[in-house]
Amino acid sequence: MKPLAVILLVLFLSFVFSALSVPCYATFAQNLRWSIDGSARLNHNQALDNSSRIYALGIDTHKVFTNSTGDIGYGVGQLYWTKLSNHMPVPFLFSSKDDSDLIIREAHLNYTAGPNWLPNVRVGHFTLPFGLEESIDTNGRLLDYYLGKNLGTKLDWGVSLNKVISQIEYNLSYTLGGKDKAKSVDGSYAVTGRIGSLSHHDLVIGVSIFDGNIDNISRKRLALDWQYYWGTWGFLGELALGEDNKQSQGWQKEKYSLIELNKTSINNQLKLYSQFIIKDKEFQESTDKRINIGFSYQFTTQLELSMSGVKQINTPASGQKQQLASVQLRYRY
Amino acid sequence: MKMHAIVLILILLMLILLSGNVNAIAYCSLRDPVAQIAELYPQKTNQLSIVKTVDDNIRSQVQIALPSNDLHFSELGRHTLYIAMFGKEILGYVHVRSEQSDWGLVEIVWAIDKDLRIRNFVFQRCRSPKKKIAQQSDFKAMFIGKNYQELKQQLSADGVTANESVLTHAQGAPELANVVLRCALKTLLLTEMLWGEELEKL
Numbered sequence: 001m002k003p004l005a006v007i008l009l010v011l012f013l014s015f016v017f018s019a020l021s022v023p024c025y026a027t028f029a030q031n032l033r034w035s036i037d038g039s040a041r042l043n044h045n046q047a048l049d050n051s052s053r054i055y056a057l058g059i060d061t062h063k064v065f066t067n068s069t070g071d072i073g074y075g076v077g078q079l080y081w082t083k084l085s086n087h088m089p090v091p092f093l094f095s096s097k098d099d100s101d102l103i104i105r106e107a108h109l110n111y112t113a114g115p116n117w118l119p120n121v122r123v124g125h126f127t128l129p130f131g132l133e134e135s136i137d138t139n140g141r142l143l144d145y146y147l148g149k150n151l152g153t154k155l156d157w158g159v160s161l162n163k164v165i166s167q168i169e170y171n172l173s174y175t176l177g178g179k180d181k182a183k184s185v186d187g188s189y190a191v192t193g194r195i196g197s198l199s200h201h202d203l204v205i206g207v208s209i210f211d212g213n214i215d216n217i218s219r220k221r222l223a224l225d226w227q228y229y230w231g232t233w234g235f236l237g238e239l240a241l242g243e244d245n246k247q248s249q250g251w252q253k254e255k256y257s258l259i260e261l262n263k264t265s266i267n268n269q270l271k272l273y274s275q276f277i278i279k280d281k282e283f284q285e286s287t288d289k290r291i292n293i294g295f296s297y298q299f300t301t302q303l304e305l306s307m308s309g310v311k312q313i314n315t316p317a318s319g320q321k322q323q324l325a326s327v328q329l330r331y332r333y
Numbered sequence: 334m335k336m337h338a339i340v341l342i343l344i345l346l347m348l349i350l351l352s353g354n355v356n357a358i359a360y361c362s363l364r365d366p367v368a369q370i371a372e373l374y375p376q377k378t379n380q381l382s383i384v385k386t387v388d389d390n391i392r393s394q395v396q397i398a399l400p401s402n403d404l405h406f407s408e409l410g411r412h413t414l415y416i417a418m419f420g421k422e423i424l425g426y427v428h429v430r431s432e433q434s435d436w437g438l439v440e441i442v443w444a445i446d447k448d449l450r451i452r453n454f455v456f457q458r459c460r461s462p463k464k465k466i467a468q469q470s471d472f473k474a475m476f477i478g479k480n481y482q483e484l485k486q487q488l489s490a491d492g493v494t495a496n497e498s499v500l501t502h503a504q505g506a507p508e509l510a511n512v513v514l515r516c517a518l519k520t521l522l523l524t525e526m527l528w529g530e531e532l533e534k535l
Contacts, residue, residue, distance in 0.1 A: 031384040033360055033411045062360035070379030070418045076361050106361040113379065127361070137362030164367040198368050200440075200457045231460050232437045266437050268407060301406045 031064040037080070039140060039330040043087070046323035052087035052097070056080045056140070058105075060332070072113045073120070078105035078139075093180055104180065105139055105155065110162070119161040122173075125182070127155050128192040129162070129171035130208040131225045131238045132258070135199035142294055142308045142328050143273065150240060150256050151221065152214035156190055157182040170195040177214045188213050194225075202229045210242070218245040221254075236260040244281075253282040269298045289313040290322065304330045365415070366429055366442050369455050373444040374417035374424050381416040385527040398522055399485075401492035402515060405433050414528045416535070417444075423535060425452055428524055432516040436460040439512050443520045447532075450480045451517055463506040467513060472506070475499055476513060481521040487514055 041054040058080030065072040083100035084090070090097050108124025127133060132145045133154070148154035158175025170193070177188025189212055196206025203226075210221035221242035228235045240256040255278070262273035275292040294308030305328070312322040370380055392404050408431055415427040426445040431438045440457035454473065456464060466472055476484065489496045495507070495514045503510035524532075 031382055031413075033363075033384065035360070037359070060360050062363055064382045064384060064413070066381055069421055070381045070416075078359070078361065116378070137359060139359050139361055166368065166371065169368075199364070200366070200368075202460065229460055231462075264437055266435060267405070267433055268438050298406070301409050 028063070031066060033062040035060045036333045037078075037140065037330070038333075039328055041142075041326060041328040044325045045088070046325075047320040048088060050086065050088055053085040054087060055083040055085070056103075058082075058103075070113065073109055073111040075109040075124075076106045078107065079103075080105060116165075119163040119170075122160040122162060123158075125155055125157050125180075126160065126173070128153070128175065128190065128210070129160065129173055129194045130192050130210055130221070131194070131206070131223050131240065132227070132236060134171060134194045134196070134206065134208070134225075135204060135227070136236075140330065141296070142306045142326055143296070144292075145238065145258065146256075146277065151190070151192070151210055152212065152217060152219060153177075153179040153190075155179070156214075158190070164198070167198060168195060169198060175212075177212055179214065186216055188215070190214060196225070199227075203227070208240075216247055219243075232264045232266060234260070234262040234264070236262065249283070255280040271296045285317050286314045288316070302332050306330070365413070366427070366457055369429075369442040369457060370415055370417060370427050372455055373427060373442065373453050376419055377417040377424055378420055379418045380427070381418055382413045383416070383528060383531060384411050384413050386411055387523065387527065391523070391526060394526060395519060395522060399492065399515075399518055402519065404519065405431055405438065407431055407438070408519075412523075414524065416532075423447065426524065426528075426532070428520050429457060430516050430520045430523070432512050432519070434461065434512045435508060436462075439509075439516065441513065441516050441520075443517065445521070445524060448480065449521055449525060449529075450478055451476050451484070451521070453477060454513070454517075459509075461506070461509050463509050466504050466506040467509045469504070471502075472504055472510070475502055475510070476517050479517075481518065481525065484514065484518050484521065488518070 037060045038057045042051070044051045058078060061077045062074065064074045080103045081100065082103045084094055084098055086097055088097050093103060094101060104125055106126055108122050108126045110120050110122040112120045114120065128147060128151060130147060130151060133147045136145065138144050156175035156177060156179060158173055160171055160173035162171040163169065172193035175190045175192070176182065176184045177190045178185045191211045194206050194208040197204050206225045208223040208225065210219060212219055219242060221240050223238060223240035225238040226236065237260065238258045243251045243253050245251045257278045258275055260273055260275045262271060264271050272295045277290045277292065279288040290310055290312050292308060292310045294306065296304055296306035298304050307327045310322065310324045315321060370377065387404065387409050392409065395404055396402065417424040417427060425447060428443045428445060429440060430443065431440045437460055439459045441454050442457050443454045444452040446452045487495055487499050493515060494511045499510055499514065500507045
């Protein structure tokens with residue numbers, strides 16, 4: 001879907017929400033958050049002996065829709081101009097290593113005004129509810145829980161039913177599998193869901209499922225994720241078991257696991273993390289093992305510096321171990 | 334060399350632009366404290382959000398009203414006050430605030446009544462090993478039912494710790510009592526300063 005069409009769609013849905021809130025307690029500008037969000041990321045891929053840059057400049061918005069009896073729902077809209085510079089491999093959203101484009105990250109509305117026993121309804125382009133990413137947002141950050149690599153996409157167009165109830169939160173989505181396109185492509189679809197304990201607790205446990213066909217690859221996943229916090233330390237993990245069916249290869253079993261140990265300073269400015277990631281495919285010669293060490297430092301409310309380094313431990317069939325170093329400056333105004 | 338120059342220019346631009354207050358995190362990660370509001374107001378049928386900006390001017394006013402205190406940088410930006418509703422009836426307000434502690438940020442969800450007195454509170458995040466003490470009714474009773482002026486009288490002369498009376502009743506968790514008291518004071522102060530006028534109209 002073209003960015004302009006998407007913007008018009010979101011504006012239309014926002015208008016519908018606003019119309020629902022008549023008599024309108026708040027004008028459109030009220031209960032609206034917006035930020036200009038800019039970042040510059042420098043990557044060095046040792047295996048390819050290549051340095052690349054990614055620049056992003058965009059607007060990030062959040063709007064709560066209300067009427068006299070309470071909130072109706074909220075909307076999130078994120079539109080970014082993104083420029084690659086010598087970036088390889090070329091991400092699916094771009095056509096060349098120096099391409100630039102307008103990218104929609106999240107653009108959705110969540111209707112929350114139903115009775116307590118009914119779920120909220122989300123419509124739009126949103127992050128698939130699966131694993132650690134459901135409670136720890138990594139959009140625009142170097143920190144990553146590899147949702148896109150595991151499921152075939154991180155964000156997709158569709159609808160979800162979600163709710164936080166007394167001791168449980170859940171989110172179940174049906175999306176079209178078109179990734180950035182608001183349509184099904186060659187029969188693509190994705191059913192994704194997660195149910196877990198409340199994400200603000202010191203111990204969080206969740207179970208996720210995925211069944212989909214994206215880019216002509218069928219995937220099934222069952223995952224367990226957990227977070228445990230003790231003081232300023234965090235111990236996180238995700239284990240996903242499943243299988244992939246590429247048209248030429250048939251079904252292959254896949255196993256993906258991530259363990260993370262993190263530490264946050266008491267003033268929350270510095271966050272350090274180390275991850276150990278294992279990815280095992282049935283017909284692959286060696287199990288892919290990587291470590292990822294990184295940090296982020298929040299200078300002010302606006303300015304954040306983050307760095308990360310990923311190193312592959314096993315030797316792949318190509319003989320070239322992956323080694324990627326990244327540094328990012330991000331400013332939100 | 335060209336890349337270095339671009340990065341340098343970006344850094345300089347960002348440093349020059351160091352002003353204004355927004356949320357450091359992307360807005361897609363914002364979460365309403367739905368479970369906590371339901372715990373504080375079990376009979377509520379909905380909630381009404383009012384979003385206001387905590388800026389440097391507000392921060393200065395807090396520093397004047399509560400000398401030796403400051404707002405954590407994450408407390409600047411756009412923040413929400415929730416009004417717990419039962420149909421069209423207002424049950425009370427909910428305000429989430431963070432306070433720095435020896436165990437990282439403590440995030441407290443405050444229930445405030447229509448006279449701006451503390452009605453109850455629950456923790457959204459508290460990594461203190463003594464958290465369970467602070468969840469007991471005896472501990473909470475030191476703060477519940479009090480307004481800003483009454484809570485301010487519980488501060489000692491240094492302006493950041495609780496007085497002897499509170500500390501002796503803190504059941505072995507004096508550090509947590511200090512954190513909860515400072516957070517309560519800032520919460521009530523900010524509620525009055527930023528949302529007071531609007532709440533009177535409701």
